[in-house]
Amino acid sequence: MKAPTYIIVETGSPFERGAFIPLQKEKVIIGRKVKNWTPDISFNNIYVSRKHLEIYSKNESFYIKDLNSKHGTFLNHQPLVPHEEKPLKDADQISISEDSIKFTFSTATMDLTADLGPAIQKHLIEHEFQLDPIKQEIFVFNHTYAFSEKEYKGIELLLTKCDQFVTVEELKKCVWVERMLEPEVIPDVSSEEMNALIYRIRKKTNDIFFIENVRGKGYILSFN
Structure with a gap:
């Protein structure tokens, strides 16, 4: 295909x-x-x-x-x-x-989804950028980046809101969904776990993405 x-x-x-x-x-x-x-x-x-x-x-x-x-x-x-x-x-x-x-x-000749936002649509088209949730991989600039399950959930959320602020609470709900007892309850995730997740994602992708820490309240991902 x-x-x-x-x-x-x-x-x-x-x-x-x-x-x-x-x-x-x-x-x-x-x-x-x-x-x-x-x-x-x-x-x-x-x-x-x-x-x-x-x-x-x-x-x-x-x-x-x-x-x-x-x-x-x-x-x-x-x-x-x-x-x-x-x-x-x-x-x-x-x-x-x-x-x-x-x-x-x-x-890729159409907007991939209204929910992805204009920033990621632009990068998808310009950089031949692909997400593969089955293999938990990202393909961009003719290179494949592989992630663990939680790393992939985190990078996928940050990318769908490329150049936008993502709160720590949003990341917790997306990445640690198995800890949510009720839909509106924020999972019990320590700052050490969150910092370790972002560190691993940065380490794997620092040649293509920049992830800014917004005073401990959240993160903004952008292309280098």
Whole structure:
């Protein structure tokens, strides 16, 4: 599949809203991971079949096909007939089981998502910049940067708000979500843990990003 091509998640665990996933193969199967099967892109939802749908390229165009899933695939709110291919274009909306899972098909020729903001859209286009939440990697300037799970969550949040102030509380809720007992409660994360996270991210990316500490209240990421 010709890069850059993406799906951009609106709803669908384990991905956060606004996450965009590069489609790096000629044929990409989207489904649910089980013991003996792992799709190219996996959603954690009982309404998603093991092999739910397929996105693929053919003759320099892109297509989608429902793989006879139990709860169906919808393209721009219209149900797909199983195994019948339909052409895809920029900004097409794809959903599973009455919007249990929702994402957008996209190429880098369009704004990747309204939520990413103008700064990161500009850098995505100018610097051939890609995020891969599956591998927890960033590809920019022909170089790949790999992260741990928490490092990736942190850098992804900072990048989606590139050149904007991100509070310590926002980072805590994004990176240490497993410590949240209630949606509005800020996780119990020590300053040492937060400083260690930012230190590791800086160490891995200081050749491309500058992360400013705003008087202990938060951070601003910008391109060097």
